[in-house]
Amino acid sequence: MSEKPMSLSVRVEELLAADGPLPIVAAGDPVLRAVAQPYDGQLSDALLGRLVTRMRETMLAAPGVGLAAPQVGVPLSIAVVEDAARGPREALEARGRVPLPFRVLVNPAYEPEGEERAAFFEGCLSVPGWQAVVARHARVRLRGLDEQGAAIDEVVTGWPARIVQHETDHLRGTLYLDVAELRSLSSNAAVAERWSQPGPETAAAALGFPLV
Template sequence: MATPPNHPPLAEQVEALLAADGPLTIVAAGDPVLRRGAERFDGQLDSALLARFVEALRVTMRAAPGVGLAAPQVGVPLRIAVIEDPAEVPDDVRLARGREPQPFRVLVNPSYEPVGSRRAAFFEGCLSVPGWAAVVARHREVRLTGEDEHGRALDEVVRDWPARIVQHETDHLDGTLYLDRAELRSLSSNEAMAQRWTQPGPEEAARALGFPLP
């Protein structure tokens, strides 16, 4: 995909972003960059600039805080995302959601395809849609392919909550927000989440708000 008209080359854009200290600004829903398919990474950033950009994504993700961040979320339309999940949640939540600690890693040009037909539904949020969460049914297992930041091939099956993170971040690179896949009757403010929907699963919310689960 060509660089959109009136936009600087991606290397210049990234250099400008990195000129400021601290976390990058996360763009919010309504910014067109979140709705365009991101450009496949093919050396637009040299290795040193790519390493600096990846580090900036890590700093920004941790500061937010979040468990994943895609380049379009900081305004850069490249197929790059980072994920990391310390999974600091109660045991009942961890067991219900299959949420295990995930080390920091970089996904370059990732894609996924479902493995089997099983799906799982849980509340999900997004750093680009602050203040809200909604229930999203996603594939329980996916095959992740792509590369890491060093160009090494990725080809693995991921399950449960890690699979949800992979799907969420890869969707960002295709111009898809989690709300596009959500049960909109489940849409809840952070305040409502804290007051009402702290259970490990969404079954009580489904009964009260009137939406189906897979």
């Protein structure tokens, strides 16, 4: 007789048993390629709160500005986002990067608001050491719930819109490399040395990839 599959609650309890940041799943693990289960109360409120807290700690320790539950091996449609928006003023302005307070996104979905797109380098905690240019919607309408079950329905712009799209894509089984200009793929060291300009125009000309 086969063993009964482990419940999500038990799996999450085991994940949270160890102290410190949670292990981040790297590209190649099937959990990153599956559509996450819609969250409908699979965890108790207390356990959900503990998971969210540890996800935030893991995101900040990495460091990153977003983390989806599948990235820590939990196949639920939950993500956390937060961005202090630190860096050179010129780059922040070019990217529309403004502070994004910590928030939890449950069962998020987005749709574009308008036709404008913006292309910039971005990376992923599940693909460490690399960055690539991704053209994303400059404005999106975000819908979903927060961790308390309250509805989210708002328009997000600039870099926060990029973060929302990146993390929501994770919950659909999509990695940023799936939608990136692969000719732009660069190591973190190469980006720091060669492509640290506010925008990717210099990289596009040198590496031969199109911009929006």
